[in-house]
Amino acid sequence: QSALTQPASVSGSPGQSITISCTGTSSDVGNSHYVSWYQHHPGKAPKLVIYDFTNRPSGVSSRFSGSTSGNTASLTISGLQAEDEADYYCSSYTGLTTYVFGTGTKVTVL
Amino acid sequence: QVQLLESGPGLVKPSQTLSLTCTVSGGSMTSNNHFWSWVRQPAGKGLEWIGRVYTSGDTNYNPSLKSRVTISIDTSKNQFSLNLSSVTAADTAVYYCAKMVHDWFDPWGQGTLVTVSS
Numbered sequence: 001q002s003a004l005t006q007p008a009s010v011s012g013s014p015g016q017s018i019t020i021s022c023t024g025t026s027s028d029v030g031n032s033h034y035v036s037w038y039q040h041h042p043g044k045a046p047k048l049v050i051y052d053f054t055n056r057p058s059g060v061s062s063r064f065s066g067s068t069s070g071n072t073a074s075l076t077i078s079g080l081q082a083e084d085e086a087d088y089y090c091s092s093y094t095g096l097t098t099y100v101f102g103t104g105t106k107v108t109v110l
Numbered sequence: 111q112v113q114l115l116e117s118g119p120g121l122v123k124p125s126q127t128l129s130l131t132c133t134v135s136g137g138s139m140t141s142n143n144h145f146w147s148w149v150r151q152p153a154g155k156g157l158e159w160i161g162r163v164y165t166s167g168d169t170n171y172n173p174s175l176k177s178r179v180t181i182s183i184d185t186s187k188n189q190f191s192l193n194l195s196s197v198t199a200a201d202t203a204v205y206y207c208a209k210m211v212h213d214w215f216d217p218w219g220q221g222t223l224v225t226v227s228s
Contacts, residue, residue, distance in 0.1 A: 001172075001173065001174075003156060034212070034213045036213065036214035036215070038215070040157075044220070045206070045217065045219060045220050045221065046157070046206070046208075046215070046218045047217075047218070048214055048216040048217075051211075051212075051216070052212075057216065089156065089157050091157075091159075091214070091215065092213075098159065098170060098172060098173065099147075099159040101149075101156060101157040101158065101159060104156040104157070
């Protein structure tokens with residue numbers, strides 16, 4: 001199973017919106033298998049920010065939103081803040097009782 | 111609120127078996143019958159799913175690691191464990207344990223660094 005494809009880095013200025021893509025195949029992301037997104041500050045535990053493509057856990061800022069189209073899922077962070085600077089990973093069920101993560105995206109707040 | 115904590119040796123010799131334990135606190139592992147998972151991150155690289163165990167003991171593994179991985183669970187101790195055999199330097203990574211809710215991972219432990227070196 002190959003890792004889902006994410007851009008290596010995305011940057012934006014405070015207050016701007018950025019979008020991170022997560023591209024898989026018709027076997028995973030494109031087969032309606034639920035995609036989740038994680039925020040990871042180095043040295044800390046990864047944190048779930050989006051599950052089931054578009055749902056936000058309680059306590060997660062409404063500035064985080066998810067969407068999907070075909071074999072690609074996306075995470076949008078609106079009103080970018082300094083605290084959003086972190087690595088972000090998507091994850092999908094593969095349909096074969098296994099899971100795969102994305103390659104990871106480093107978000108930089110300029 | 112459930113919390114997870116990884117423990118185990120930080121240094122393992124090549125060809126030996128890496129053994130880690132994840133202790134779950136703040137709730138019973140058997141409530142709602144969740145899966146429990148291991149994920150790792152080599153330095154400078156992305157996350158890699160290793161495998162998962164159900165409260166019944168049923169397991170699923172990453173095909174690329176399946177021949178070397180065993181994940182087990184002891185609900186009486188609120189713990190689940192990872193054994194990875196025949197390790198090499200490529201297995202050096204931060205290892206995380208996580209609770210699975212349906213198809214997502216939440217929460218995660220803080221992670222523990224395991225270095226494979228003689």
